[in-house]
Amino acid sequence: MERKKDNPIVSLVSRTVSPFIMLFALYVIFHGHYSPGGGFQGGTMLAAAFILIRLSLGMETSQLQFKSSWATPLGSAGVLIYFGTGLVALLFGGNFLDYGFIPFTGTVAENRSIGILCIEIGVAIAVMAIMVSIYDDLLKGSPDD
Amino acid sequence: MKIVNYLIMIIFSALMIYASLSLPDRGDAYAVLNKEKSLAQTQNAASYYIHNAKKDAETENMVTVILADYRGYDTLGEETVILTAGLICFLLLRIEKNKNGKKKR
Numbered sequence: 330m331e332r333k334k335d336n337p338i339v340s341l342v343s344r345t346v347s348p349f350i351m352l353f354a355l356y357v358i359f360h361g362h363y364s365p366g367g368g369f370q371g372g373t374m375l376a377a378a379f380i381l382i383r384l385s386l387g388m389e390t391s392q393l394q395f396k397s398s399w400a401t402p403l404g405s406a407g408v409l410i411y412f413g414t415g416l417v418a419l420l421f422g423g424n425f426l427d428y429g430f431i432p433f434t435g436t437v438a439e440n441r442s443i444g445i446l447c448i449e450i451g452v453a454i455a456v457m458a459i460m461v462s463i464y465d466d467l468l469k470g471s472p473d474d
Numbered sequence: 475m476k477i478v479n480y481l482i483m484i485i486f487s488a489l490m491i492y493a494s495l496s497l498p499d500r501g502d503a504y505a506v507l508n509k510e511k512s513l514a515q516t517q518n519a520a521s522y523y524i525h526n527a528k529k530d531a532e533t534e535n536m537v538t539v540i541l542a543d544y545r546g547y548d549t550l551g552e553e554t555v556i557l558t559a560g561l562i563c564f565l566l567l568r569i570e571k572n573k574n575g576k577k578k579r
Binding site: 361362363364365367369400401404405407408411412415426428436438439441442444445448449451452455456458459462463466467469 | 529530531532533534535537538539541542543546547549550552553554556557559560561563564566567568
């Protein structure tokens with residue numbers, strides 16, 4: 330298929346909307362303690378913001394924002410953040426993934442709250458990176474790229 | 475051979491529908507699942523979570539506490555599944571091209 334020229338309206342709208350999607354995704358991740366949301370949902374929305382840029386501006390331009398080669402290491406890093414939080418709890422004398430033992434703050438309950446936040450961030454990073462990576466993998470075989 | 479497949483499918487779905495008829499209604503307060511005490515007079519898991527989630531983790535959203543704290547292993551497994559799916563897509567779909575235009579794995 331012949332590639333059409335870049336449409337200024339599409340590129341302008343997607344460039345304007347994408348940061349707001351990212352902002353809302355961060356809100357969903359970090360407000361997961363008080364409202365519906367969390368790592369999986371917020372990570373998917375972050376990935377949607379990146380994929381919107383990829384769709385509208387093309388692969389070469391969007392490499393400036395998020396390189397394809399970052400995706401797999403970031404996904405592994407997200408899982409490692411999750412696993413590492415559990416392992417730190419193990420090192421401080423608790424069970425694996427027992428965040429009450431990590432001394433973030435004074436009380437056990439608040440430690441758990443912050444441990445949950447760490448885990449949500451790890452999940453969000455992994456989900457975001459894997460979504461973008463799958464999109465890139467699917468696009469890589471096309472003759473257009 | 476096709477008839478056997480269809481027969482197995484129909485019998486299995488009939489079995490599942492028959493089994494689902496005897497499930498309790500959603501939100502039925504008198505079902506064993508939703509009572510505060512189980513049949514063995516111990517506290518049910520759901521009732522424990524509802525009573526203690528705010529106290530244990532200082533977090534208003536019960537679902538977050540169950541997902542990330544009480545059932546942390548489960549979520550770790552889920553995340554590993556997502557990572558594995560991404561890595562398999564990477565291995566199967568990513569085809570690099572040589573300078574000659576020849577496809578290379």
